[in-house]
Amino acid sequence: MEGVNNKMTREELKKDILRYLKVKYGKENIDNAKDFEVFNAVSMALLENIVHDWNTTTKLYNKEKNAYYFSAEYLMGRALGNNLISLGLYDEVKEVLKEFNIDINKIEEIEEDAGLGNGGLGRLAACFMDSAASMEVPLMGYGIRYSNGLFNQKFQNGFQVEDADNWLKYGDPWSIRKTDEEVVINFKDEKVKAIPYDTPIIGYKSKNINTLRLWKCEPVVEFDFNLFNDQKYDEALEEKNRAEDISRVLYPNDSNEEGKLLRLKQQYFLVSASLQDIIRTHKKMWNNDLLNFSVMHSVQLNDTHPVLAIPELIRILVDEEGMDFNKALEISKGVFGYTNHTILAEALEKWDVELIRKLFPRILEIIENIDSIFVKELEEKGYSEEAIEEFRIINDDLVRMANLAIYVSFAVNGVAKLHTDILKNTELHNWYELYPEKFQNKTNGITPRRWLRLCNQELSALITELLGSEDWVKDLSKLKELEKYANDEKILKKFMDIKHIKKSELAEYIKEKEGIEIDPDSLFDIQIKRLHEYKRQLLNGLYILDLYYRLKENPNMNIPKVTFIFGAKAFPGYERAKAIVKFINEIAKLINNDEEVNKKMKVVFVQNYRVSYAEKLFPAADISKQISTAGKEASGTGNMKFMLNGTPTFGTYDGANVEIVRESKDENNFIFGLRVEDIEKIKDDYDPEKYYESEEALKRVINTLIDGTFDDGETGMFEDLYNSLLKEGDQYFLLADFHGFREEEDKVFKAYQDKLLWAKKCFLNTCNAGIFSSDRTIMEYSNDIWGIKPCKNK
Numbered sequence: 001m002e003g004v005n006n007k008m009t010r011e012e013l014k015k016d017i018l019r020y021l022k023v024k025y026g027k028e029n030i031d032n033a034k035d036f037e038v039f040n041a042v043s044m045a046l047l048e049n050i051v052h053d054w055n056t057t058t059k060l061y062n063k064e065k066n067a068y069y070f071s072a073e074y075l076m077g078r079a080l081g082n083n084l085i086s087l088g089l090y091d092e093v094k095e096v097l098k099e100f101n102i103d104i105n106k107i108e109e110i111e112e113d114a115g116l117g118n119g120g121l122g123r124l125a126a127c128f129m130d131s132a133a134s135m136e137v138p139l140m141g142y143g144i145r146y147s148n149g150l151f152n153q154k155f156q157n158g159f160q161v162e163d164a165d166n167w168l169k170y171g172d173p174w175s176i177r178k179t180d181e182e183v184v185i186n187f188k189d190e191k192v193k194a195i196p197y198d199t200p201i202i203g204y205k206s207k208n209i210n211t212l213r214l215w216k217c218e219p220v221v222e223f224d225f226n227l228f229n230d231q232k233y234d235e236a237l238e239e240k241n242r243a244e245d246i247s248r249v250l251y252p253n254d255s256n257e258e259g260k261l262l263r264l265k266q267q268y269f270l271v272s273a274s275l276q277d278i279i280r281t282h283k284k285m286w287n288n289d290l291l292n293f294s295v296m297h298s299v300q301l302n303d304t305h306p307v308l309a310i311p312e313l314i315r316i317l318v319d320e321e322g323m324d325f326n327k328a329l330e331i332s333k334g335v336f337g338y339t340n341h342t343i344l345a346e347a348l349e350k351w352d353v354e355l356i357r358k359l360f361p362r363i364l365e366i367i368e369n370i371d372s373i374f375v376k377e378l379e380e381k382g383y384s385e386e387a388i389e390e391f392r393i394i395n396d397d398l399v400r401m402a403n404l405a406i407y408v409s410f411a412v413n414g415v416a417k418l419h420t421d422i423l424k425n426t427e428l429h430n431w432y433e434l435y436p437e438k439f440q441n442k443t444n445g446i447t448p449r450r451w452l453r454l455c456n457q458e459l460s461a462l463i464t465e466l467l468g469s470e471d472w473v474k475d476l477s478k479l480k481e482l483e484k485y486a487n488d489e490k491i492l493k494k495f496m497d498i499k500h501i502k503k504s505e506l507a508e509y510i511k512e513k514e515g516i517e518i519d520p521d522s523l524f525d526i527q528i529k530r531l532h533e534y535k536r537q538l539l540n541g542l543y544i545l546d547l548y549y550r551l552k553e554n555p556n557m558n559i560p561k562v563t564f565i566f567g568a569k570a571f572p573g574y575e576r577a578k579a580i581v582k583f584i585n586e587i588a589k590l591i592n593n594d595e596e597v598n599k600k601m602k603v604v605f606v607q608n609y610r611v612s613y614a615e616k617l618f619p620a621a622d623i624s625k626q627i628s629t630a631g632k633e634a635s636g637t638g639n640m641k642f643m644l645n646g647t648p649t650f651g652t653y654d655g656a657n658v659e660i661v662r663e664s665k666d667e668n669n670f671i672f673g674l675r676v677e678d679i680e681k682i683k684d685d686y687d688p689e690k691y692y693e694s695e696e697a698l699k700r701v702i703n704t705l706i707d708g709t710f711d712d713g714e715t716g717m718f719e720d721l722y723n724s725l726l727k728e729g730d731q732y733f734l735l736a737d738f739h740g741f742r743e744e745e746d747k748v749f750k751a752y753q754d755k756l757l758w759a760k761k762c763f764l765n766t767c768n769a770g771i772f773s774s775d776r777t778i779m780e781y782s783n784d785i786w787g788i789k790p791c792k793n794k
C-alpha cells in the first residue's frame, strides 16, 4: 500500500483485520462483526504496522535533548481518521472496507472521543502533540488517563443534564499498557502505582512516531485477601478504590473553583510519575549522572496545573539522588517553561498550605525553602517588604502556583500577542520588571491535519489541486499562494460549492442528532466554545431575540435567511452558565415554533459539543462568533479553525482575533465593540442601567428574563441572569456592546447578499490562515524555549 510507514499490501491488511476479529471477538466472518469490533480490528492492524517505527523513534530521541509537555488535559478526540490521514492510508483503508461492504464513515463514527480535557487548553495540547510529531521534533506528552473524560451533555426540557463519559467502553486499541514501566507514587499515608499507557502520535507522512504517555492509577495491593475472606468486601476493596479514584475523572471546570483534595492528588500523581520516568531514562543513558539534566530536558508546564513538578524534581534530586538543595534548584531553573492561559483572577490556582502538608509534607518543606531563598534574593535587590509580599510564593497560608512557576521557570509565555502584552503591562507587570528576559509570546495554533485535511477533505482536495501538491499540509504558509485566485469566479464558485456541501452534511447530522431541520441555504452563524460569562453567549442570545422581535414587527425586513448555532458545555456547578443554556434553549423554542418567523430564522443549540462534533461544525460555518469581553480571552483557537475553513470572524478585538484580522484584513471580518483600552477607561463608572434605559430594543429583550416570557421551571435562574446584568454591574459589559453588536450583524446580513464579494471574504480567510498552524507554534517553542531540533527517523 501507498502509506509511507509500511510496505503493507491490501491483502495483508485484510488478513490482519480478519485475524484480529478472530482472536479478539471470536468472529470468523466479518459480516457478523459489530462496527466497534471492526473499528478495533482495523486500529490494531494499523498499530501492529507502526510499532517498529515507533520504537526506533523513541530510541533516536533518547540520544537527543527532549522536551516534555506536562498537561492535566489532552482533548484528543478520535484517533482512527487522523491516523489514517497521517499514514497516508485513508483512501486505501476506505477501499479495503468497501470491499468488505463496510462504509468507513460508520467505522469512524463508532469511535468514542478521547475527551480528556475541558476546552482550549486541552485541545491545544492535542494539536501540539500532532505538530511535534509532524515536525519531527522530540516532544513527549505526559498526562493522566482519566477513566471518565469530560461529562456528556443532554438537554431535557432545555436544561442541561450531565452523564458520565465512559470513553473506554469499547476498549482503547490505540494505546499500549506498559506494565513493565510502572512507577510508585508516595503520598504521606498512601502508596499507589502509576501505570503508563502509551499512544502513538503519528507524524504526517513521516516515520517519526512520538509518544503520548498517560498514567493510570492502581493500588499496590489488588485487595486485602484476609478481609475478603472474612466477607468484609467493601473494606477489602477500599484501598483499590481509593487508588483508582485518583485517575477516575477529569475535573469539569475551567476556573479554580476551590481547592479540592483529589484534584491536588491528581496533580502530584501526574508530575511525580512523569519525572520519575524521565529521570530513570536519563540515568540509564548518562551513567547515573544528573548534573547534565537541564542540558538534556525541557519541561513545559501547561498552565499551573502541573507546577508541583518543580518541588518534586527538587525532592527527587535532593532526597533520592543526594544532590545539594541549591544545586537542585539551579538545575530546576534550567528545566521548566510555564505557559499562562488566562488572566481571570479566579482561575489562578492557590492551594492551602495545610492541604499540601497533609498529602506531601516534604513537598511543602521544599516550597517553603524556595520561598525563603526567593525572599532573600529580593531583599538583596533592595525590594521593600511590601513589594516582596506581592511576589511571595506562600502568602496567607496559600501557595500561589503561578508565583512558584514564574520564579523557577526560565521562560514564561502568553498565548497570543494581546494576551502577552496584558501579562507584561498589567497582570504580571511586577514580574516583568523583575525578569523581563523570561517573558515571551507564543501565539497559539491548530493542527492543519485534523482541522482541514481530515475534517474538510473536499476543500483539501481543491487546495491540493490548485497548489499542485500536498505540501501545504505540512507547510501551511503555502496557502498564501492561493491569493492569486481571489478574483477568479470559477475558483470562488468551487470554493463556495464545497461550503454548501459541508453545510448540507451538517444539516443532515443535526436533523439526525437534534431532530431539528435547518436549511443549508441559510446563513450559518456559529458560536461553539465552553460556556462562560466572559465568552458572552448571553449577548448573542439577547441579540437573536432582538432580531426575532424586529422580524415580528417587520416581516419584510431585508435579511438573508439565517440559522444560529450554539455548542457549549456548562461546568455542572456553574449555575449561571447553566441558566444561559436554558435561556438560549427557550429562545430557540420560541423562534423555531413560530411559523411566521421560522422560515427566516432558526436557532439550534447542539447537544454534547465535543471534538468530533466540532469537525462537522467548523467547515460548515458562514460566520465565526468570537465575542468575548475584550481582554478576557487569552487567545482562542476555535477562531483559527473557522478561519482556516474559510469563515469570516464576527468578533471583538480580543485574543488571537487581533492577529486574525491583521492577517486577513479588516474588510474580510466583522469587528465590533469595546477594546481593552476602552474598557479601561469606562470600567470605574460603568453604569449598565444607562444603556438599558436608553435603548428600547435592549430593554425589551432583557425584560424577558423577568416578565414571564420564558419559563425557567421556577428555578429563579433567569432572574439571576437579569440581576447579573442590572444589579451586579454587568461585569462583562454586555449592555455596552449590544448596540455595536447589532449594527455589525446588520453589516453581515448586507455583505452576505453579495455572493461574489462574500465568497472572496471567505476565500481570503483561508489564504491567510497559514500562520495559525500549530506547526509554526511548535517550532517557535522548540527554537526559543526548549532548545530542541528536529531529528528525522529514517
Ligand code: 26Q
Residues within 6 Å of the ligand: 118, 119, 120, 121, 122, 124, 251, 253, 254, 255, 256, 257, 263, 341, 342, 347, 349, 415, 444, 633, 634, 635, 636, 637, 655
Ligand atoms: C484549575 C483548577 C482547578 C480545576 C480546574 C482548573 C482549570 C481547568 C481548565 C483551569 C483552566 C482550564 C482551562 C483553561 C483554558 O482552556 N484556557 C484557554 O486556553 C486556550 C489555549 O491557550 C486559549 O486559547 C483560551 O483563550 C483560554 O481560555
